[in-house]
Amino acid sequence: MQATRLPRLHVITDTRAGASPLSVVAASLAAGARLIQVRPEDHHNDRSAFDFAAAVAALCGEYGATCLINDRVHIAQAVGAHGVHLGAEDLPLDAARRILPSDAIIGGTCREPEAARAARRAGATYLGVGPVWSTTTKHGLPGAIGLPGLAAVCEAVELPVIAIGGITAERAAECRAAGAHGVAVVGAISGAADPQGATAELLAAVGEADPPGLVRPNRGDVPEQLVGER
Numbered sequence: 001m002q003a004t005r006l007p008r009l010h011v012i013t014d015t016r017a018g019a020s021p022l023s024v025v026a027a028s029l030a031a032g033a034r035l036i037q038v039r040p041e042d043h044h045n046d047r048s049a050f051d052f053a054a055a056v057a058a059l060c061g062e063y064g065a066t067c068l069i070n071d072r073v074h075i076a077q078a079v080g081a082h083g084v085h086l087g088a089e090d091l092p093l094d095a096a097r098r099i100l101p102s103d104a105i106i107g108g109t110c111r112e113p114e115a116a117r118a119a120r121r122a123g124a125t126y127l128g129v130g131p132v133w134s135t136t137t138k139h140g141l142p143g144a145i146g147l148p149g150l151a152a153v154c155e156a157v158e159l160p161v162i163a164i165g166g167i168t169a170e171r172a173a174e175c176r177a178a179g180a181h182g183v184a185v186v187g188a189i190s191g192a193a194d195p196q197g198a199t200a201e202l203l204a205a206v207g208e209a210d211p212p213g214l215v216r217p218n219r220g221d222v223p224e225q226l227v228g229e230r
């Protein structure tokens, strides 16, 4: 199986009231996004989270894009997603590694070098690191670690680092310069007047711009196994 690099732009769904998550996902995929993380807010029950995840996974399948599920490992299994993203209050990384297929992508949240090394030992494929900048998208987060904090984690482990928290296109380029493999965003796309244009701008900022024009669905294509390469 040929190895494919982990996408540099992780588009995270926004299921807060007023958002239109599925149409934003469709716009991002049309702009060339190669990875969607499904993140139903905690108040969504499993049934509505499953229905939403199944719809996103189907859309990702049409574009040959990777679909990850935040927090809910059983829903990743149920919809046949490519993997999960897990944080401190979720199933431990090593437990998820034991129950998911061996080629599953498992992302782990961390904000400092020691936690990054522990996540690598536990079987993480990549690290979600932040918040790099403050954000209004999630409440109760610890303080922002800034670019120096991001760089410290990038230096500590070989795993691809995905920066998160307050990311804009300009900041995405700064994160890459600090050593991050890529970035994850919610508000920069879901809150944009033109989510497709915002996605294109972010893709260009992380160096993954497709040739101009719409990306067309390639029904039936499945992404090959992803490897942890910077």
Ligand SMILES: Cc1ncc(COP(=O)(O)OP(=O)(O)O)c(N)n1
Binding pocket: 010, 037, 039, 070, 071, 085, 086, 087, 088, 089, 090, 107, 108, 109, 127, 128, 129, 138, 162, 164, 184
């Ligand atoms: C790529 C990426 N990085 C970090 C997170 C945050 O995960 P977590 O700390 O578990 O918080 P919630 O997203 O579950 O509220 C993420 N989702 N993605």
Ligand SMILES: Cc1ncsc1CCOP(=O)(O)O
Binding pocket: 130, 131, 134, 135, 136, 137, 138, 141, 164, 165, 166, 167, 184, 185, 186, 187, 188
């Ligand atoms: C879930 C999460 N974890 C750390 S920051 C964050 C939210 C990021 O959202 P935004 O891209 O809108 O700042």
Ligand SMILES: [Mg+2]
Binding pocket: 070, 071, 085, 086, 087, 088, 089, 090
């Ligand atoms: Mg979580």
